[in-house]
Amino acid sequence: MPKTSHATSGCAIARGLDLLGERWTGMIVRDALRGIDRFADFVAELGIAQDVLTKRLNALVAAGVMERIPYQEDGSRMRYRYALTPTGRQLATALASIGDWAAAHLPVDGGSTSHFVEAATGQRVRAALVTDDGRIVAPVDAQLVVPSAGS
Amino acid sequence: MPKTSHATSGCAIARGLDLLGERWTGMIVRDALRGIDRFADFVAELGIAQDVLTKRLNALVAAGVMERIPYQEDGSRMRYRYALTPTGRQLATALASIGDWAAAHLPVDGGSTSHFVEAATGQRVRAALVTDDGRIVAPVDAQLVVPSAGS
DNA sequence: AAGCTAACTTTGGAAAACAAAGTCAGATAT
């Protein structure tokens, strides 16, 4: 067993990090949310090595986050592109919360940063913790509950 | 420059992933949220190699996520522990959204998974996208806006 | 002085990432 995997851990955070905590994976999903879907474009945008991109895309497809879709431009042969599945699009919340946190706590000189908006209204949206009855809870007032065993 | 860094990227998601997208970092923060704060306990809980833990803790301290705090048990010499800063505790939202997503989309046999609750009431909380006026927006209805340049 | 313990370093080998070059398959141009 060359590399530690938490894919079968009882902790959902561990399982999620097994994907997103891997180098490049989060950036690939971010670009996919921006509409990028072609192998060569991911390479150009991210500067990722091609063999690594192949592995990551395969992992994302295997996890049900992305799917490999054939397409054909006129006057070209059939090729493949990679698009987020509904499951993958749900990761928007996770990426938004990471982005919101970084915007607040890892500032950088150049002002404007990326953010999410509601498509219908253009209104800015942020990630927050909410109760089932719609109350917003500050992160400080939240507590992590782990059923029993740790890892 | 041996390894690509997005630490100075204009994209906040890239900056956040530069930390959380590194192997082990998210798991360390998760355990820190559970109250783990000693070097040896992180090693025991995670099975992480000690030199890697040293590097990750240093990076987290440098980023302002954790702090190195001296402590002394009676009958022992002074040692150091690692605790989340207020900035670090804000990552609860990000970890919750990753955990919520994984619980929904990366199921595993053994039923119970970890989750966050409101400390005061014990009520379960979940990560969601909300507008500034408190409306909840489904991830599908959200759109990522990137100011200008990509990476 | 010798032993104990927690927090690290050091060391050497294995796995992964990186960069560059090569493969492949069709569609168009010569």
Next chain:
DNA sequence: ATATCTGACTTTGTTTTCCAAAGTTAGCTT
């Protein structure tokens, strides 16, 4: 028909990171 172009990958060789085990350090107790 052969040659060329393009996008999606492999292959190859080097660099970097990860890993596991052993070693170091500092102060307290026996």
